[in-house]
Amino acid sequence: MNDRQAWLTLNELTVQHTLDILAAILPFDGSELPKLDRTTSLPFNADTAWNICADAMVARYPSLAEEIEAVRAHCVRDLDPDVSNTTAPFADYCSLTGLDIVSCRYQQRPSDLLTLAHEFAHVVQNYCSRLHSSQDGGSLAAPVAREACAFLGEMNLLDSLRATESPLFDVLLAAYRADDHLYFALDAADLMDSLTDTKSRAYDYRWNYPIARALARVVRADDNRSFEAALFTGGSDAAGSLAQFAQRRLRAGSPLRSIVKSRAQGELLTGYEALGMVAMLDMATAGERASQSIDEYFDRWCILSREHEVLINCDSVNRPSAYAFRSRSVNGGALAHEQYEPFGDHHKLQQSFCEMPADVSLFVCSPSEAQDEQRIG
């Protein structure tokens, strides 16, 4: 078995699934990346940074609070390693001392805090997998599931900063987006080459990153905390649940491909078209709404569409990829009421749905569409 096949088998992926996931994130458009100010210094030391990461994890997974608190208190951490003999940041477990270890340099840069959140999540997963996974003595997650949990940790940090309206949210988001370029432009292209090359290539740990980051976002879009917590506790079972989850999500795009192809960008949809697209996204991805009875689903649609605009976002090949219901706030701004995006960046979506968007691939179905000439694009 060559390295590529061994890697796919370990992560319970196939070449086709992996290519489909890459197709959902590629081509990566780096032109919108916000300018990263590398001189920004965060106003707190390493201990505070550690606690911020721990708090963000507890806020997201109250069911794992005990485990997360154990990591917060007992993990051996070296946040100022000697750079001359340390390579990349890492999280590990010492079987001699029975302690988790984390090593990463914290120099108060926004990217350092993201890295710390990433490594903290690794430790939580290692700890929980030893404690809870179905095998005796625990088992370790395969690398894609492992990195997906670490990326969920980064998103927990961002989400908690956003929820508390922290002024640091924007700088952290800029650092996160800069990493997108690394994972989605560089690593994804390299993985694509490795999968399509007729000659087998040597395994590179970086193959895991673009798939894991894409899947972490898909998982987050579903907003199912117990599923996420199960990835942290699942050990070697996490790879299978993640791969199955991804397979279901990938069904979302294919039957929808031709629906909007012939439409001019920015054209208004009729309510029937919008309902069709929203329902297809819900059904194909088997999220919580897909299991509602048709009565409940219809009632929800009627209530929401009476008072909200329905926005449908399309991906680079014009497939409906996300939707949101949007209403006007009292002071004239816009509020995304409910949003759903199986593949993609929910921070970006939230922003583009809340601002009056200039995004040309956004379709609008307003409740008063007959009279309303509102048009995006």
Ligand SMILES: [Zn+2]
């Ligand atoms: Zn990692």
